[in-house]
Amino acid sequence: MGQLSQVVLDGIVLGGFYALVAQGLSLVFGVMGVLNLAHGECVLIGAYLAWTAQHYLGVDPLIALPVIMALGFGFGWVLCRTLVIRVVERPPLMSLLLTFGIGAVAQGVLLKLFSSTPRVTTTGYSADVVSIFGLTIPTPRAFMLLGAVVILVLTWALLNRTRVGRSIQAAAQNKAAARVVGIDIAAVYAIAFGIGIALVFAGGTLLGSAQGFYPFLGPLLTMKAFAIVVLGGVGRMTGTVLAAMVVGLIETLLASYVPSVGTGLGIAAAFILVVVVLVVRPNGISGGKQVTAGV
Amino acid sequence: MSSGTPTVSTPGAPPPQKAAQRLSAAPVRALAASRLADPRLRAGLFAAGLAALLVTPLFGLNNSALLLFSTVFMWIGLTSSWNIISGFTGYVDFGHGVFFGIGGYTAGLLVTHLEMPFWYTVPFAPVFGFVFALVVGYPLLRLRGVYFSIAMLGAFMAMRELALVFRDFTGGSGGIIFEAVIDRTLFYYVFLGVAVIVVLGTVWLRRSQLGSSMLAVRENEIGAEARGINTTMVKLTAFCVAGSITALIGSLWAYQTAFIDPAIMFRDVLLINLALMVTLGGLGTVWGPALGATVFILLRETLWETEGEDFLVFFGVALIVVVLTLPKGIAGSLADRVHLARARRAGKEESR
Amino acid sequence: MPISEPEAEVRRDEPGQRPLLEVRGLRAGYRGVDILHGVDLTVGQGEIVCVVGPNGSGKSTVFKALYGLIDVREGSVLLDGEDITDYGPQRLLTTGIALVPQQPAIFPSMTVHENIELGMYLERDRGKIRGRVAEVFDLFPKLAARRSQQAGTLSGGERRALEIGRSLMLRPRLVLMDEPSVGLSPVLVREVFEQLRELRDAAGLTFLMIEQNAKSGLELSDRGYVIERGRVTYSGAGSELLGDDEVRRTFLGVGKDD
Ligand SMILES: Nc1ncnc2c1ncn2[C@@H]1O[C@H](COP(=O)(O)OP(=O)(O)OP(=O)(O)O)[C@@H](O)[C@H]1O
Numbered sequence: 034m035g036q037l038s039q040v041v042l043d044g045i046v047l048g049g050f051y052a053l054v055a056q057g058l059s060l061v062f063g064v065m066g067v068l069n070l071a072h073g074e075c076v077l078i079g080a081y082l083a084w085t086a087q088h089y090l091g092v093d094p095l096i097a098l099p100v101i102m103a104l105g106f107g108f109g110w111v112l113c114r115t116l117v118i119r120v121v122e123r124p125p126l127m128s129l130l131l132t133f134g135i136g137a138v139a140q141g142v143l144l145k146l147f148s149s150t151p152r153v154t155t156t157g158y159s160a161d162v163v164s165i166f167g168l169t170i171p172t173p174r175a176f177m178l179l180g181a182v183v184i185l186v187l188t189w190a191l192l193n194r195t196r197v198g199r200s201i202q203a204a205a206q207n208k209a210a211a212r213v214v215g216i217d218i219a220a221v222y223a224i225a226f227g228i229g230i231a232l233v234f235a236g237g238t239l240l241g242s243a244q245g246f247y248p249f250l251g252p253l254l255t256m257k258a259f260a261i262v263v264l265g266g267v268g269r270m271t272g273t274v275l276a277a278m279v280v281g282l283i284e285t286l287l288a289s290y291v292p293s294v295g296t297g298l299g300i301a302a303a304f305i306l307v308v309v310v311l312v313v314r315p316n317g318i319s320g321g322k323q324v325t326a327g328v
Numbered sequence: 329m330s331s332g333t334p335t336v337s338t339p340g341a342p343p344p345q346k347a348a349q350r351l352s353a354a355p356v357r358a359l360a361a362s363r364l365a366d367p368r369l370r371a372g373l374f375a376a377g378l379a380a381l382l383v384t385p386l387f388g389l390n391n392s393a394l395l396l397f398s399t400v401f402m403w404i405g406l407t408s409s410w411n412i413i414s415g416f417t418g419y420v421d422f423g424h425g426v427f428f429g430i431g432g433y434t435a436g437l438l439v440t441h442l443e444m445p446f447w448y449t450v451p452f453a454p455v456f457g458f459v460f461a462l463v464v465g466y467p468l469l470r471l472r473g474v475y476f477s478i479a480m481l482g483a484f485m486a487m488r489e490l491a492l493v494f495r496d497f498t499g500g501s502g503g504i505i506f507e508a509v510i511d512r513t514l515f516y517y518v519f520l521g522v523a524v525i526v527v528l529g530t531v532w533l534r535r536s537q538l539g540s541s542m543l544a545v546r547e548n549e550i551g552a553e554a555r556g557i558n559t560t561m562v563k564l565t566a567f568c569v570a571g572s573i574t575a576l577i578g579s580l581w582a583y584q585t586a587f588i589d590p591a592i593m594f595r596d597v598l599l600i601n602l603a604l605m606v607t608l609g610g611l612g613t614v615w616g617p618a619l620g621a622t623v624f625i626l627l628r629e630t631l632w633e634t635e636g637e638d639f640l641v642f643f644g645v646a647l648i649v650v651v652l653t654l655p656k657g658i659a660g661s662l663a664d665r666v667h668l669a670r671a672r673r674a675g676k677e678e679s680r
Numbered sequence: 681m682p683i684s685e686p687e688a689e690v691r692r693d694e695p696g697q698r699p700l701l702e703v704r705g706l707r708a709g710y711r712g713v714d715i716l717h718g719v720d721l722t723v724g725q726g727e728i729v730c731v732v733g734p735n736g737s738g739k740s741t742v743f744k745a746l747y748g749l750i751d752v753r754e755g756s757v758l759l760d761g762e763d764i765t766d767y768g769p770q771r772l773l774t775t776g777i778a779l780v781p782q783q784p785a786i787f788p789s790m791t792v793h794e795n796i797e798l799g800m801y802l803e804r805d806r807g808k809i810r811g812r813v814a815e816v817f818d819l820f821p822k823l824a825a826r827r828s829q830q831a832g833t834l835s836g837g838e839r840r841a842l843e844i845g846r847s848l849m850l851r852p853r854l855v856l857m858d859e860p861s862v863g864l865s866p867v868l869v870r871e872v873f874e875q876l877r878e879l880r881d882a883a884g885l886t887f888l889m890i891e892q893n894a895k896s897g898l899e900l901s902d903r904g905y906v907i908e909r910g911r912v913t914y915s916g917a918g919s920e921l922l923g924d925d926e927v928r929r930t931f932l933g934v935g936k937d938d
């Protein structure tokens with residue numbers, strides 16, 4: 034029993050990170066209809082930024098976090114204005130190929146700059162643990178959960194309580210109507226993409242001090258984020274968070290109870306879950322936009 | 329004029345001299361392209377090219393040239409089969425490499441566990457590819473375009489994980505070693521045969537009822553369904569055919585390489601290569617995939633030795649540039665020219 | 681016969697009424713093709729003007745070009761003398777033109793109230809927005825009753841009312857309406873049209889609308905235009921167009937029915 038609750042806690046911590054990453058994907062996908070295949074690579078760029086800040090400048094990742102998020106917003110904004118905007122209203126294949134290409138470039142550049150050796154952002158508290166109710170979490174993981182929760186709450190507030198958020202939601206629901214009421218769609222796209230990348234840069238920053246990362250991790254993260262978005266239903270923030278928790282829990286449960294195969298089966302488990310959910314509930318566990326062809 | 333009657337003005341016909349202007353401006357290149365559209369000429373070119381390729385090895389090509397050719401043929405087979413699901417039905421399969429891996433592992437596992445001679449295993453690869461396509465395709469092809477694409481990417485990564493994790497069965501990351509066959513000429517002809525069959529099959533498919541149904545699914549799935557096309561059947565057929573061909577190629581490639589492991593049979597680069605070649609050549613066209621594969625492999629072989637970081641950056645950039653500047657690919661843009669030229673010729677006839 | 685003549689005629693008919701909207705030689709289209717080959721239109725202050733024509737003749741394209749959703753390739757658009765040819769939706773809204781498009785234009789997961797509020801997206805003063813929302817709800821009491829219902833669950837007629845109500849939020853001088861009656865039953869069509877007339881009479885609004893249902897559209901309107909293959913082919917007072925045999929036969933399908 035004691036062990037199970039520990040595993041559940043670990044799963045929730047992991048789920049918090051996944052929620053952050055998946056929310057970024059979901060936002061961009063929901064608003065622009067662009068599935069960003071470079072998403073995982075963007076998480077890694079965030080992680081490497083934090084690692085660089087710590088390694089060369091001695092700045093703690095938590096202090097660098099706001100700056101890295103701002104960089105993420107800028108990066109996403111520029112990426113959208115220069116490249117992604119050209120494929121938004123074209124067949125989905127175009128945006129898949131484009132972001133796939135961006136991902137390949139990012140992976141190549143990360144490999145060149147940082148090699149394929151796994152890195153961890155080590156801080157003064159890397160080896161510390163926090164205990165609650167007799168359970169322990171490594172301090173960096175506690176920060177990961179805390180950071181994810183804070184950022185997600187702020188994101189929720191931004192999307193639901195501000196004028197910018199209102200315009201993003203309007204564009205997601207009906208682009209033609211949004212144009213008609215005077216919303217600048219291109220600007221909304223750039224902002225949404227910027228926010229999405231800021232979220233994953235934050236995710237990467239938090240992940241980087243909690244566990245090792247390397248350039249080839251990108252597609253894996255993209256896949257998991259996608260699985261979560263589908264599970265949770267596109268454009269449903271609560272659904273995304275819930276699904277992220279489910280995926281995090283499955284992963285830690287597998288890893289601790291079926292250790293021989295469990296650690297290597299993250300994607301396989303998530304994938305099977307996605308297939309099952311899609312067959313049973315085509316709109317994800319919490320409803321949301323329909324994902325099937327409708328025939 | 330009294331306000332009692334509404335005014336009438338007839339919509340004027342376009343001034344005739346404008347059409348004449350357009351005619352004289354028809355570019356020579358478009359006319360050349362339109363000549364290539366003549367089916368007899370194309371069949372002739374194809375036969376001549378094929379004959380040349382059949383006799384080429386007799387003139388003592390060295391091994392690396394043979395390997396280069398068979399690589400081109402292999403990719404023609406892969407791109408053309410990928411094109412059937414991704415180009416014709418519009419369900420872009422971003423995890424198509426899974427079939428390549430399944431083919432390789434079918435051969436590898438039958439050889440190691442049942443001690444079958446390799447050539448006996450060859451028919452099993454497409455069969456397993458077909459079955460996997462059926463089992464996975466049935467639920468996943470219900471998904472809308474983008475979702476299908478990335479769900480297949482998931483299937484691909486999941487199978488790689490399985491191949492790694494069940495190491496007692498698959499050899500895990502240690503892989504499987506075959507008895508090596510170094511007969512490059514043999515593989516030249518094997519892959520040439522596969523490429524020819526797939527390309528001719530595509531030509532046939534494009535003209536068949538089934539092919540038209542696939543295009544109908546791509547253009548408007550709900551409309552196709554309404555017109556009585558069994559879209560599920562059409563999509564599954566395309567997917568299973570593409571999957572089994574790719575599995576066959578995977579098994580042949582595994583044998584040629586004489587070694588398989590999850591990292592090479594299920595490699596990410598396969599996806600980027602497929603996507604780039606077909607986009608370059610023209611997704612959904614008949615000849616585009618073959619064209620793209622040829623151009624791409626020849627370019628790659630002359631420019632790059634390995635598929636390392638520089639390769640990733642270069643081809644990522646290439647993909648971005650192709651998507652932004654040549655979204656219809658070489659064949660697609662050529663076909664547009666042909667249509668334009670035809671329209672112009674038709675206009676000329678009409679104006680006489 | 682030059683089309684500008686009857687326009688001048690109309691203005692002479694009603695002296696003192698200057699045109700609010702003047703469209704001259706409008707040429708526009710999509711990727712490579714021209715759909716409109718020089719369209720001329722005028723709408724006088726306080727008028728209801730109706731555009732009719734067969735499917736695909738370019739009626740909606742006129743609106744898209746006016747509203748800056750597609751580029752104007754030639755010609756000019758003046759609103760009260762101001763050249764608005766190249767204005768985008770934002771500038772047009774602040775200049776006083778609103779559009780109710782042909783396609784559904786509600787935000788389905790937002791409430792009716794939130795939808796209405798978004799009609800004043802360009803206004804940042806929350807107090808002002810609140811006041812206008814109240815005004816619109818006064819005009820459309822049926823909407824007011826459903827203010828916290830999700831817009832996606834509204835009936836077809838309620839949606840149209842919502843779109844029209846929302847388009848009034850910025851107090852436009854001119855409302856462009858693309859087929860306000862689409863998908864509505866004859867009874868509801870009459871209801872919507874009566875509402876438009878009331879709005880015109882009460883608030884001095886000017887309407888330029890497109891109607892598939894040419895008969896009721898022209899009956900309601902002061903004047904009408906017929907657009908065919910990207911050109912204006914008939915124009916005149918609504919009742920005259922309705923009375924014209926050729927127009928009736930060709931565009932209203934009346935000859936067949938009665
Ligand atoms: N986005 C577009 N791209 C290309 N062609 C278009 C586009 N929108 C409309 N068209 C074409 O322009 C022509 C005019 O369309 P438009 O929507 O203006 O017709 P309409 O008169 O409003 O017809 P309806 O009464 O059916 O609404 C049609 O032939 C249509 O196919």
Ligand SMILES: [Mg+2]
Nearest residue numbers: 739740741782
């Ligand atoms: Mg229309």
